[in-house]
Amino acid sequence: MALTQAFSYRNGQLFCEDIPLAGLADQFGTPCYVYSKNAILRNFHTFRTAFEAVDPLICYAVKANSNLSILRLLKEEGSGFDVVSAGELYRLKKIGGDPKRIVFSGVGKTVEELEMALQMSLFSLNVESLEELETLIDLAEHKDVRQDISIRLNPDVDTTTHPYVATGFRRHKFGLDVNHVEKIIGLLRQSSHLHLVGLGFHIGSQILNVQPFLDAFLKLKGLVAEFETLGFVIEHLDLGGGIGIPYQDETEPDLNRYAEFVKEHRGEYRIVLEPGRFITGNTAVLLNKILYHKVNYEKHFLIVDGAMNDLLRPSLYQAYHEVLPLEQKEGSIRADVVGPVCETGDFFAHDRLLPLLKQGDYLAIMNAGAYGFVAASNYNSRPRAAEILVDGDRPQVVRTRETFQDLIRGEQ
Ligand SMILES: Cc1ncc(COP(=O)(O)O)c(C=O)c1O
Incomplete structure (x- = not known):
């Protein structure tokens, strides 16, 4: 029930x-x-408490429910936000969301959306393709603005969720192929305006078994090492959203196991989490x-x-x-x-x-x-x-x- x-x-x-x-x-x-209202607050607190030991930046995924009153409520609780469109950014502007607590994800950001994000100077722009990276390099240079970015990688992990909401497997459109690290680095070296500070993934939604998150996290750590060997200083790891909820009689996901694992393996990196469904x-x-x-x-x-x-x-x-x-x-x-x-x-x-x-x-x-x-x-x-x-x-x-x-x- x-x-x-x-x-x-x-x-x-x-x-x-x-x-x-x-x-x-x-x-x-x-x-x-x-x-x-109180269920929204309770869920946010449950999530925050589970991950308390890693003190993450929680960026509520606006796409899950973007009603202004709900966004305002979460902002007042200290939540940051994950957006995937200029429209969602506009909503956050309306509620006075702090740009330094906003990450911008999405596989197909338009030039206008990238410009709006650059103008707001967000915490991070999460880049998902080589062409997006090239476009962003040009825009940042042209506007002469500095922007912190994160690369969303496709960790090639499978999840047991509906195929329409699985996003972290190699055949999906999301994230960057991990074999493109050299190309990413080549492009980044050409830019004095973009600053790579994060690496991340988002492997899908309504995921009840936390194991794929742990697998993806370890893969991400391996890639961080690759970037760092080449001289980049990674500050944060963005683990996306995706934690599922029981709709019928499914077992709840083991948030504590996930949080414990992150605590054990995160090293010094700041953790960013983007829960949507879990909160609302x-x-x-x-x-x-x-x-x-x-x-x-x-x-x-x-x-x-x-x-x-x-x-x-x-x-x-x-x-x-x-x-x-x-x-x-x-x-x-x-x-x-x-x-x-x-x-x-x-x-x-x-x-x-x-x-x-x-x-x-x-x-x-x-x-x-x-x-x-x-x-x-x-x-x-x-x-x-x-x-x-x-x-x-x-x-x-x-x-x-x-x-x-x-x-x-x-x-x-
Ligand atoms: C990049 C990104 N982050 C976070 C989320 C939120 O996912 P969920 O509502 O499953 O937590 C999504 C939704 O699919 C997403 O695409």
């Missing part, structure tokens, strides 16, 4: 912190994302109302008002999300939970054993806090859902539901 301290049943009603979710659904409408994944639900309970050829469908445009993970990765009623009910049915979008791939759950729910009942899609709203779209001209942040018994709208006007903004 995806119940946590933040989401629990009290007298048969599903609560977020101290508020019954059905009340929020009535008040703010559905579909609607509801976040627990289990902190939200997507509330839905059941529009129809349809039975076709003996198969039951609960057709809800949320859809793949609101939460794409099931359609994109066949990801499992627990589905819970906001009010506990007797009886049971086996049903598909599907949205109104005109795609058979628009579903939240297949063949799921659920309580006997009927038209008008509410249900929650659990663990929707990471890669949820950020991947929402207007497909089928559906306005994007509202987002509510709950603190104790106080709900705050942190993004209003889109209107039809929002749908056509900018169109002629």
